[in-house]
Amino acid sequence: MTTKVAVEKVLNASIENIEEEISGLLGAEVTLQKHRSRPVSRTDFLSGPRDYFVVSKLEVSGGLKGTTYLVLDLKAAITLGSTLVMLPQDLINKRLMKATLEE
Known part of the structure; x- marks a missing residue:
């Protein structure tokens, strides 16, 4: 398994846990977008x-x-x-x- 694939797996598992915990805290369903790796430089990010x-x-x-x-x-x-x-x-x-x- 490549590092990128491993990181995406961990991040997406974390996102599912965050959805569950925040939904329980707020008493409302929370849905987060799944992680997609896309390295972006600071310059590119700020030029959006x-x-x-x-x-x-x-x-x-x-x-x-x-x-x-x-x-x-x-x-x-x-x-x-x-x-x-x-x-x-x-x-x-x-x-x-x-x-x-x-x-």
């Missing part, structure tokens, strides 16, 4: 669409440790962040209309 996006640094601890990054467009970041702090849907909708990540 000019919409706003949010980068979150996540520290992984436990049996395995490491750092990962989550990149979301602004609306997805607002929805996820607001849902995780259990804001009511009407407040989430207001934040989406204003397109701001307020505290």
